[in-house]
Amino acid sequence: MRAGTKGVPRADRETQILDAADRLFGAGGYASTSVDAVAREAGISKPLVYQYFGAKDGLFAACLSRATHTLVDAIEDVARGESVGLERGVLTLAAIFATLEPHPYTWRLIFDGSAPADGPTRRARQEYQDRIVDLARDGVGEMLTLAGVSDPLDRDAMTVVWLRVVDALVDWWLEHPEQSADDMVRRSVRLITAVAASPASAPPPPSAI
Amino acid sequence: MRAGTKGVPRADRETQILDAADRLFGAGGYASTSVDAVAREAGISKPLVYQYFGAKDGLFAACLSRATHTLVDAIEDVARGESVGLERGVLTLAAIFATLEPHPYTWRLIFDGSAPADGPTRRARQEYQDRIVDLARDGVGEMLTLAGVSDPLDRDAMTVVWLRVVDALVDWWLEHPEQSADDMVRRSVRLITAVAASPASAPPPPSAI
DNA sequence: GTGGTAACTTACCGGAAAGTCAGTTCGACG
DNA sequence: CGTCGAACTGACTTTCCGGTAAGTTACCAC
Numbered sequence: 001m002r003a004g005t006k007g008v009p010r011a012d013r014e015t016q017i018l019d020a021a022d023r024l025f026g027a028g029g030y031a032s033t034s035v036d037a038v039a040r041e042a043g044i045s046k047p048l049v050y051q052y053f054g055a056k057d058g059l060f061a062a063c064l065s066r067a068t069h070t071l072v073d074a075i076e077d078v079a080r081g082e083s084v085g086l087e088r089g090v091l092t093l094a095a096i097f098a099t100l101e102p103h104p105y106t107w108r109l110i111f112d113g114s115a116p117a118d119g120p121t122r123r124a125r126q127e128y129q130d131r132i133v134d135l136a137r138d139g140v141g142e143m144l145t146l147a148g149v150s151d152p153l154d155r156d157a158m159t160v161v162w163l164r165v166v167d168a169l170v171d172w173w174l175e176h177p178e179q180s181a182d183d184m185v186r187r188s189v190r191l192i193t194a195v196a197a198s199p200a201s202a203p204p205p206p207s208a209i
Numbered sequence: 210m211r212a213g214t215k216g217v218p219r220a221d222r223e224t225q226i227l228d229a230a231d232r233l234f235g236a237g238g239y240a241s242t243s244v245d246a247v248a249r250e251a252g253i254s255k256p257l258v259y260q261y262f263g264a265k266d267g268l269f270a271a272c273l274s275r276a277t278h279t280l281v282d283a284i285e286d287v288a289r290g291e292s293v294g295l296e297r298g299v300l301t302l303a304a305i306f307a308t309l310e311p312h313p314y315t316w317r318l319i320f321d322g323s324a325p326a327d328g329p330t331r332r333a334r335q336e337y338q339d340r341i342v343d344l345a346r347d348g349v350g351e352m353l354t355l356a357g358v359s360d361p362l363d364r365d366a367m368t369v370v371w372l373r374v375v376d377a378l379v380d381w382w383l384e385h386p387e388q389s390a391d392d393m394v395r396r397s398v399r400l401i402t403a404v405a406a407s408p409a410s411a412p413p414p415p416s417a418i
Numbered sequence: 419g420t421g422g423t424a425a426c427t428t429a430c431c432g433g434a435a436a437g438t439c440a441g442t443t444c445g446a447c448g
Numbered sequence: 449c450g451t452c453g454a455a456c457t458g459a460c461t462t463t464c465c466g467g468t469a470a471g472t473t474a475c476c477a478c
Contacts, residue, residue, distance in 0.1 A: 004443025005455035086407045147403035161377040168373035172366045194356035196405050198295045213473025214425035
């Protein structure tokens with residue numbers, strides 16, 4: 001490919017690069033995705049990526065911001081509503097699935113364990129991911145309080161469990177792309193109901209442990 | 210450090226290396242842990258690791274086998290018992306926490322996403338990890354059947370959710386090392402009970418979605 | 419003692435991927 | 449038509465890491 005401009009304005013190219021990066025980071029994670037691969041996926045060369053985003057973690061941070069922005073809005077919307085407990089949980093799931101429907105893999109980069117912990121990524125995280133975690137903690141705390149559980153450690157533990165449950169559902173979704181967001185919501189409701197209605201929902205006698 | 214033997218027999222050294230690798234793989238994952246770091250952690254040099262384990266994925270496979278072996282036994286023990294539904298779930302959690310108590314980070318390498326998908330690791334996975342997944346699917350399927358849910362896709366989705374819940378609890382445990390295995394079991398029971406007892410456990414009206 | 423073997427290390431190779439340089443091409447505007 | 453800046457690239461350097469070669473030390477059997 002010869003050098004020289006192809007007449008694509010910077011803003012457009014940046015969007016293309018972010019789309020490509022979103023796909024690859026979402027599929028393979030930060031660590032095992034090379035900038036060169038992103039460039040190829042976007043149909044351009046590596047130096048252009050560096051010219052526009054500075055460094056690999058700058059690219060990732062930009063991806064992260066764009067991805068998280070709409071999600072946070074949707075989740076905050078539910079939080080402002082009047083639902084509580086498991087109902088709020090289900091509504092939140094519905095909001096997440098609906099937002100994610102065009103490209104579910106986006107969820108993966110929000111909790112990518114191989115992403116850098118400092119630099120621009122840290123800033124993007126503080127701006128958005130922490131807000132998701134805070135919202136989750138609020139919802140979980142509310143639900144536990146209603147159920148008579150008030151220990152802050154319980155609340156923290158339940159928060160990470162809840163986030164991981166969402167993670168698992170999205171992962172399962174990625175392996176079943178034929179499912180619609182609505183399918184996913186209905187399935188989640190069935191599963192939550194099944195757990196809640198499970199006959200042996202009382203704790204087993206301590207002697208059994 | 211001069212070359213030459215230090216008089217440590219191979220079996221002992223192998224155990225030391227596996228201990229070090231277990232720690233580092235558990236903390237940072239396969240991809241971001243270098244063989245050199247494992248060697249330093251074990252107090253020896255890199256070539257010795259290669260001499261004993263052949264390659265990086267051989268080392269990881271050895272780690273994985275050792276880690277999973279006792280876990281599978283413990284979980285199978287519960288599966289052979291007569292408990293079902295959530296009670297079986299809690300008993301399984303208790304068995305996992307008890308087995309993991311000496312070094313909880315071991316759990317992480319069982320489901321390390323950055324581990325290689327073929328070679329020796331594949332074999333180790335087939336031998337052990339797949340059995341954990343199968344056991345989980347059995348237990349989950351049984352529980353869902355009792356609750357009147359029979360869709361195989363529901364069962365598969367619930368299986369990955371359940372495994373991720375265990376994952377989340379172990380992760381939380383790693384950040385709260387002062388908690389005993391028994392503490393973790395009691396906490397899990399409290400959380401499961403809270404979900405089951407949550408007032409709004411009926412699905413919300415479709416119109417709300 | 420002395421030779422053989424098991425336990426070790428320093429110093430290196432080669433590839434992959436982050437990041438950089440020195441440009442080349444093209445459209446826009448005078 | 450000239451020229452200036454924005455878009456764009458091939459080729460390079462650097463760093464890190466998996467893996468290896470070749471040699472050193474110490475124990476042990478005879």
